Amino acid sequence: MENNAPVTIIGLGLMGQALAAAFLRAGHPTTVWNRTAAKADRLVADGARLAPSVDDALAAGPLAVICLTDYQAVHDLLDGSGMAGRTLVNLTSGSSAQAREAARWAEQRGARYLDGAIMAIPTAIGTTDAVILHSGPRADFDAHRSTLEALGTATHLGADHGLASLYDVAGLAMMWSILSAWLQGAAMLRAAGVDAATYTPFAQRLAVGVAGWLPGYATQVDRGSFPAEVATLETDARAMAHLVEECLALGVNAELPELLKAMADRAIAAGHGGEQYPVLIQEFAKPR
Amino acid sequence: MENNAPVTIIGLGLMGQALAAAFLRAGHPTTVWNRTAAKADRLVADGARLAPSVDDALAAGPLAVICLTDYQAVHDLLDGSGMAGRTLVNLTSGSSAQAREAARWAEQRGARYLDGAIMAIPTAIGTTDAVILHSGPRADFDAHRSTLEALGTATHLGADHGLASLYDVAGLAMMWSILSAWLQGAAMLRAAGVDAATYTPFAQRLAVGVAGWLPGYATQVDRGSFPAEVATLETDARAMAHLVEECLALGVNAELPELLKAMADRAIAAGHGGEQYPVLIQEFAKPR
Numbered sequence: 001m002e003n004n005a006p007v008t009i010i011g012l013g014l015m016g017q018a019l020a021a022a023f024l025r026a027g028h029p030t031t032v033w034n035r036t037a038a039k040a041d042r043l044v045a046d047g048a049r050l051a052p053s054v055d056d057a058l059a060a061g062p063l064a065v066i067c068l069t070d071y072q073a074v075h076d077l078l079d080g081s082g083m084a085g086r087t088l089v090n091l092t093s094g095s096s097a098q099a100r101e102a103a104r105w106a107e108q109r110g111a112r113y114l115d116g117a118i119m120a121i122p123t124a125i126g127t128t129d130a131v132i133l134h135s136g137p138r139a140d141f142d143a144h145r146s147t148l149e150a151l152g153t154a155t156h157l158g159a160d161h162g163l164a165s166l167y168d169v170a171g172l173a174m175m176w177s178i179l180s181a182w183l184q185g186a187a188m189l190r191a192a193g194v195d196a197a198t199y200t201p202f203a204q205r206l207a208v209g210v211a212g213w214l215p216g217y218a219t220q221v222d223r224g225s226f227p228a229e230v231a232t233l234e235t236d237a238r239a240m241a242h243l244v245e246e247c248l249a250l251g252v253n254a255e256l257p258e259l260l261k262a263m264a265d266r267a268i269a270a271g272h273g274g275e276q277y278p279v280l281i282q283e284f285a286k287p288r
Numbered sequence: 289m290e291n292n293a294p295v296t297i298i299g300l301g302l303m304g305q306a307l308a309a310a311f312l313r314a315g316h317p318t319t320v321w322n323r324t325a326a327k328a329d330r331l332v333a334d335g336a337r338l339a340p341s342v343d344d345a346l347a348a349g350p351l352a353v354i355c356l357t358d359y360q361a362v363h364d365l366l367d368g369s370g371m372a373g374r375t376l377v378n379l380t381s382g383s384s385a386q387a388r389e390a391a392r393w394a395e396q397r398g399a400r401y402l403d404g405a406i407m408a409i410p411t412a413i414g415t416t417d418a419v420i421l422h423s424g425p426r427a428d429f430d431a432h433r434s435t436l437e438a439l440g441t442a443t444h445l446g447a448d449h450g451l452a453s454l455y456d457v458a459g460l461a462m463m464w465s466i467l468s469a470w471l472q473g474a475a476m477l478r479a480a481g482v483d484a485a486t487y488t489p490f491a492q493r494l495a496v497g498v499a500g501w502l503p504g505y506a507t508q509v510d511r512g513s514f515p516a517e518v519a520t521l522e523t524d525a526r527a528m529a530h531l532v533e534e535c536l537a538l539g540v541n542a543e544l545p546e547l548l549k550a551m552a553d554r555a556i557a558a559g560h561g562g563e564q565y566p567v568l569i570q571e572f573a574k575p576r
Binding site: 172183188201208255256 | 381382383384450451453454461462470471473476478479480485495499527531534536540545548550568569572573575
């Protein structure tokens with residue numbers, strides 16, 4: 001443990017405050033900066049040092065964790081500051097393009113740069129439940145890994161600075177899709193008088209089971225070969241038609257089933273009806 | 289084990305053949321019937337008896353498992369047959385309304401009736417991996433449970449004959465949604481040069497993690513109360529906008545993200561922005 005390594009936190013929204021508090025709890029000398037200084041009061045009471053300026057904050061140590069509203073705020077605040085020789089870990093939410101552009105911007109100013117995404121809520125920060133994704137040069141991640149681990153489970157995804165943002169939104173798409181599919185089923189079963197607590201263990205077992213198929217299906221996607229080992233897309237599409245009809249008959253929303261069916265129908269029209277579901281990668285990989 | 293109980297299988301498509309073969313392997317005297325008798329050749333070689341008529345097939349024992357193309361085929365074939373006193377287990381795919389109507393039809397003809405849905409592919413039949421859902425009178429299921437367990441993991445969902453069909457399509461919606469969300473992420477990451485095998489363990493951990501939240505969220509749905517313990521729907525919707533923009537920038541399909549965002553936006557417009565994701569049950573529970 002090198003938990004005497006000094007750290008700087010720039011941006012003290014709810015998440016920034018949680019990050020600073022986790023560093024303090026882990027024993028790191030912690031310098032904070034925020035446009036509205038009062039946001040630092042609680043942290044200062046807990047031992048943080050409030051920097052009078054961004055330059056002063058950056059000068060406090062080799063590592064600065066940035067957590068602001070958006071990338072524009074990062075540029076507005078740090079352009080012209082003394083970032084040379086520092087490592088910036090930018091946990092601000094943004095796109096992969098913004099992350100790559102910020103990396104170039106920081107490197108042109110003599111800083112090392114890691115982009116990151118926090119897959120956790122503020123109250124989980126500082127526990128292993130808080131997964132924090134990082135992308136950028138591996139050596140820069142390794143140099144600060146044990147410090148970053150004070151914030152949660154620190155993961156390095158690759159050298160491409162855009163990866164943290166991409167994995168983040170891809171993960172959120174999975175999260176919302178599972179929740180939505182579960183709500184779809186819960187709405188259908190509720191129409192038959194079954195409450196969500198009764199239906200949910202079934203949905204949960206199914207989700208875990210399907211998750212287990214993904215590595216095998218990934219092989220199909222990477223090979224670009226989709227033999228129907230389990231079922232053909234045509235069989236799926238027939239069952240999708242049942243699902244849509246059932247939703248319409250029950251008077252529940254059918255938009256998600258209709259979208260699934262529309263994408264399968266397009267792949268079938270393109271000649272893939274005898275292949276297996278992952279052949280839909282060809283539909284997902286291009287704009288409508 | 290009462291695996292000397294005689295069973296009848298009506299309908300010898302791929303699935304019907306698998307069902308009959310599983311009964312034979314478990315030692316049940318097995319009578320089969322199919323419109324095209326040649327489909328029974330292999331089963332007869334393995335010890336099945338081919339009935340010369342549907343009435344003869346139904347007369348062979350107390351339990352007949354039916355697996356035909358659709359419910360119309362069930363009615364066309366069995367209307368006027370000697371089903372009185374028999375228990376029919378209808379594993380034909382159809383809607384909850386068709387299942388309930390078939391139950392009334394069979395009961396009017398003096399038969400006991402269970403509806404069912406097979407959540408498995410033919411090659412899994414006869415293993416515990418084959419989950420077979422049943423709905424209808426519990427006593428009728430219990431009377432034949434040990435026989436039905438020769439086909440897979442036999443589950444009873446409730447007395448409403450429509451439940452097997454509803455759980456089946458709700459489960460399929462979960463399956464397709466997870467596969468689609470995973471393909472969405474795989475398409476996004478592939479645009480950044482990451483292959484599916486590299487991305488997939490991340491998606492898999494996330495899916496299993498989110499599945500674990502469902503019971504807690506089910507409590508919110510059943511209470512009709514959605515306090516934002518984790519995040520507000522407004523926070524989700526902002527991240528959904530990032531996801532949509534990222535898909536458009538990458539040139540990958542954005543329809544699934546756009547649908548998720550449209551449903552969240554509608555719930556926010558209805559005043560639920562400060563509540564939590566499961567409040568979307570109100571959108572899923574009504575037609576667009």
